[in-house]
Amino acid sequence: MRVNVAKITNLSADIWELVLNGPFPYDSIQAGQFVNIRIGENYDHILRRPISIAAVDRIKQRMTIVLRAVGAGTKWLSERRVGDSLDVLGPLGHGFPIQSTAGAVLIVGGGIGVPPLYLLAKELQPIVGQLDILLGFRDQQDCFWLDKFAPLGNVTIATEDGSVGKKGYVTEAIVAEPYYEKKWQYLYSCGPTSMLRAIKELFVETQVKGYVSLEERMACGVGACYGCVCSSENKQAAKRICKEGPVFDWREVTL
């Protein structure tokens, strides 16, 4: 499918927001799903780049992706202009199961893992008793979309250097909450694997249910190549992050 760049915005040092329109099944997008984007029109870059869908506007029929320009592929994406077209596959993978509850729900995001949680927070906000959103970034330079999250729940920011919000990692902000083990009914998270692992350790002994979105280098993005896999706790066959994931029950996967 070919979509067009409707808007491109530099959010911080190397973070870019692209609004895409044009024919795409926007109505079927689930929070946590991704698009696999071809880089260039020739064969200089043969692998697509998987990018999470961060927001969708079903009325205007457009979606937003946010990426960090780190390698050749994401840099190419960050250099697109309004009106350029992109070859995208998607929406791919399985998104976050949306659980309604009268209780409290915690969303934890880290760095470039934050964007898909915006779409998730928008969907959870009307159907949960309380929505706590904890976002971790390296520093002030690295922060983005704080204003977009603000109306969706109780937002706490943590930066490694303390330049915005609390100083330290998101896990330190979690344990600073009194009775954190019993506070939340559901937990949703996306971010670096080290962060997800630390969160899992914090809650593994509790009753908290939840979901994590994983990241891995991908080739096909559709489940054919078995390039992006993670192991499941029950030691059965590996799960494909692009196909069975990228969202998994956090107790099911080995982090």
Next chain:
Amino acid sequence: MNKPDLTVDLAGLVLKNPVMPASGCFGYGREYAQYYALETLGAVVVKATTLEPWLGNATPRVTEVRGGMLNAIGLANPGLQKVVQEELVWLSTQNVPIIVNVAGRTEDEYCQVSEAIANCELAHAVELNVSCPNVKCGGISFGVDPHVLQDLVQMVKRVCALPLFVKLSPNVTSIGDMAQAAEQGGADGISLINTLIGMEINIHRRKPVLANGIGGLSGPGIKPVAVRMVYQAAKVVSIPIIGMGGIFTGADAIEFMMAGATAVMVGTANFTDPYACPTIIDQIKEFMVDNAITSLAEIRGCVL
């Protein structure tokens, strides 16, 4: 002018066109069936199948490099029983010939799997993976020694009634010797090339990018090597050759056929574009029309 005839005959297995996805790049077909009808293809070649389930290597398993990609999947697959019951049963409803790629750690494993595949009556041919460079204890030892290879092919041929293709490794000194060994062992055809062994190092982390350290190089960059090897193999064997290695366009496929290939396999290109195979089929047809070629036999091996 007559409609171009794309059919090819691979040791009695007639394909409506010469294009099939390469093993390992197409799963068992399910994922790509949502993009186009699999019956568009000459055949579907499924992921390597082993006797028991193999978990494969640690991640990262794939990375893009200039001119292609490296992979070290490690032949992850759910094992013979599940492949037959859950994948081949489904694939056999898709109206397309099925070629099952078979891998193993021992000659006995190759024989057991190939025999079972022949007996399940769902597949149309077997392709032996004797060359995957990723599995430390398997493939590599069979694919680099002509005597070992010939023995293996002979043993499998005895128990497997289906057409048997042997997928050759390019990581050898003389591809001609390996092609002849396969032919002398009784192979009905050969497919080449498998990936070239490569490596990439992350200089900031001072570590290999792939968890396995080394991996198979595929993509546009390996095409000249692959064409050369098909050409050299075609000079010394008379069994049909399936060419592969960096085929992204119809022109690439034509090049392999001119080097002596009867059919081609498309691997990495599926990742760049899920419609790669049907596009290549259309481009081959277009080339035939433009050049007044009525049958692919007219150009096959024309440079030999």
